Amino acid sequence: MKNINSKVIAVWFLGSVCMLFGCMIAGNLHMGLGITTLGFVVALLISFVLILSCGLLWILSASKFNDNSNDS
Numbered sequence: 253m254k255n256i257n258s259k260v261i262a263v264w265f266l267g268s269v270c271m272l273f274g275c276m277i278a279g280n281l282h283m284g285l286g287i288t289t290l291g292f293v294v295a296l297l298i299s300f301v302l303i304l305s306c307g308l309l310w311i312l313s314a315s316k317f318n319d320n321s322n323d324s
Contacts, residue, residue: 259316260316266309267307267309267313271302271303274306275299277299
């Protein structure tokens with residue numbers, strides 16, 4: 253098997269970081285003292301966008317990995 257392009261690994265790692273931060277934000281969300289409804293919704297949207305971008309980056313890296321493995 254050929255060496256995997258370092259850009260593919262970087263995109264995969266960036267997707268993992270997006271998933272980590274998205275899950276950290278979503279896991280700590282709760283309505284309580286000191287948080288407004290707007291702040292709650294903004295944090296929810298940020299975590300949702302991070303999780304969606306994670307999926308996009310992982311699909312991108314999988315397709316590039318598949319392209320690299322078919323070239324051999």
